[in-house]
Amino acid sequence: MALWLEQTAPDFETRFSAFLSTKREVSEDVNAVVHAIIDDVRARGDAALVDYSKRFDGIDLAATGIRVTDEEVDKAFAETDREVIDALKFAAERIEKHHARQMPKDDIYEDAIGVGLGSRWTAIEAVGLYVPGGTASYPSSVLMNALPAKVAGVPRVVMVVPAGGGSINPAVLAAARISGVTEIYRVGGAQAVAALAYGTDTIAPVAKIVGPGNAYVAAAKRQVFGIVGIDMIAGPSEVLILADKDNDPDWIAADLLAQAEHDAGAQSILITDDAEFGKSVEAAVERQLKTLSRAETAAASWRDFGAVILVENFEAALPLANRIAAEHLELAVADPDALMAGIRNAGAIFIGRHTPEVIGDYVGGSNHVLPTARSARFSSGLGVLDFVKRTSILRLGPDQLRQLAPAAITLAHSEGLDAHARSVAIRMNAHPPQDEG
Amino acid sequence: MALWLEQTAPDFETRFSAFLSTKREVSEDVNAVVHAIIDDVRARGDAALVDYSKRFDGIDLAATGIRVTDEEVDKAFAETDREVIDALKFAAERIEKHHARQMPKDDIYEDAIGVGLGSRWTAIEAVGLYVPGGTASYPSSVLMNALPAKVAGVPRVVMVVPAGGGSINPAVLAAARISGVTEIYRVGGAQAVAALAYGTDTIAPVAKIVGPGNAYVAAAKRQVFGIVGIDMIAGPSEVLILADKDNDPDWIAADLLAQAEHDAGAQSILITDDAEFGKSVEAAVERQLKTLSRAETAAASWRDFGAVILVENFEAALPLANRIAAEHLELAVADPDALMAGIRNAGAIFIGRHTPEVIGDYVGGSNHVLPTARSARFSSGLGVLDFVKRTSILRLGPDQLRQLAPAAITLAHSEGLDAHARSVAIRMNAHPPQDEG
Incomplete structure (x- = not known):
């Protein structure tokens, strides 16, 4: 059972503040280990990649080669279900179209006294995309990270992905091809990040590294920051749903669980103005949990970090929503536009009862890499702007x-x-x- | 005497690579000290600020108050030379006008099948601006950091500045007023960063912290990153000048020294296609050094990190310039536009013989906070985009x-x-x- 809070309760502010500051991640201190790995890759290059991949991924890169060949990608493409390929292509086309609108325009002009001023945008020359191995190896994330780089005009988009036990998810390789990745290497962990940042004989260095990863990958990205650019360090996923009693409780419960199944540290929050509806959603969550393949993860997330917050009206929910600054915000209410005007902090907003957040994960067209852990107060989701940089221009006579x-x-x-x-x-x-x- | 490199020399690539990777900063490991200070400010709030300010700045905040009053700013404004006030206002107006053009526009639309998509921009709600004390307390930097936040529509722009020995540079306070800073506190160091990130009784927390500082400030910004947003961590300043023999060597020497006087770790590089011109500039640098108030700093920078690179022609200089990825790039050549088209990596470009970089430091209108240490390969100068964030919007029926x-x-x-x-x-x-x- 999730936390139940009522805005009119006298201790609400105390409890809500405590809820807001709950840590949802164990921060492992892996800095020393990662530092040693990075130094080793800088010193020994490919040989270090071979050693670490043997130890961590159980694969002999000396035998397989570090680079994934075109033939391997062909084979993976052929092995992937046709339906999945079609869905990836469908998603890619929508993502590409939407992101094309984000491309910033140069602005070169002369001011009133004839001073030439301007902002000129250029694509980053080479970008590295980290893709995790195992169950977190999501083809949809390949699209979301690689396509904005492609749209930005990045000439070299390099993917690294660990081949645990020798294999890489074929759909990930298919997604890489669909989204215009130009090179793929079967390495992961801190060693892959080090190779991207400093280069080895096989892997030429890049200028920026993006993509999700475990604690080692995150620590490595922090450590090479400055040598290369990095994207945000993403935390566990989260959704905030504002829903009135005219929703089907099962629909809302399904949305809460879609978030909760990601990770035991994920967070699903419902804000409603109707206690009975809140109770119905809670009951629906418990019911639906019984038939979920990832029930254990989803149940842990809902129990430890989930919440139902009862408000008198949705106007009163706005300050709460802005403090939560959710990665994903669903507005399943009668007049979502009125509410949306009052939302300042959110990674993405899903409007109305027929816009489940999951559509944004895959095929909406917008990016699913979004600011977590309240960072929507100061940062944006991934987009084309992350793959270009602005040079300012001044010209005087x-x-x-x-x-x-x-x-x-x-x-x-x-x-x-x-x-x-x-x-x-x-x-x-x-x-x-x-x-x- | 600076380094002299010739592109046609057989060992050029080796020497140029070594030059590129030269470290220009001693990285002090102050993380443990900073961590303790941050924890203390989180635990004890204002009381910790009072203690650290007594110890580090020799000021009793319990007596003066932590917040700088409006009356104090009035007084500082009146104490500042009228000429300086006018120059600051002149600069501020140009900066504001230029940055207004950077404001991104919302893009809300329906696609071919009626899916509502969009990007909506909102200002960050509160921003903290760190201003160093002592000789590095530059009023121009207050304008460059605060005005983009003002243009972005940030409602709360909070400045922190240490009052070493009790006093704050009056021109800094005047610049804060001119650029719309809404609150000023006389605290500095890691304790100021901690207060901005976590809040104290007197200082409400902000969502993002920007501005330059010493090693302690930089470490504190890295440590609070995630709780709040931060801007880039700036390194020593640098200029790259591409100049042909038709320049006055004294002009170019003056530009190299303007960069060198900032810091012993600053870097000034001249690329020319004429050896004799290069020698003349070197001689002019030595001559001008003799009459410079900051001669010691400038001489150290030029000796340790300066370089003259001789190329056969400027076309051949382009790959070098793109690898250097200079914070400031001057194109003092006959046809700068032809060259500019080949420049991919630079923080700011100054076109032609009458655009010394210094104009961009103060009154050009563009921002002087620019990516250093080759980070122009993947990042941009400070601007309005650093003070807004994008929410993506999805709407399906x-x-x-x-x-x-x-x-x-x-x-x-x-x-x-x-x-x-x-x-x-x-x-x-x-x-x-x-x-x-």
């Missing part, structure tokens, strides 16, 4: 320099930076260079 | 759900996520809820 120089010189002197002042002043009292004379 | 459901269900089952599949399937074989019936 002698006239413009003359107009801007006095203020620049004043500020430079006031900051004690005389060489700054000179760099401007020296251009004031001199003959211009010959080609602009 | 029963018809759209029917069209998207099969692929979603297929993918969910293929990933072993049965509750995901159920959340969609359950809406297929049921009567719709009453208000959409």
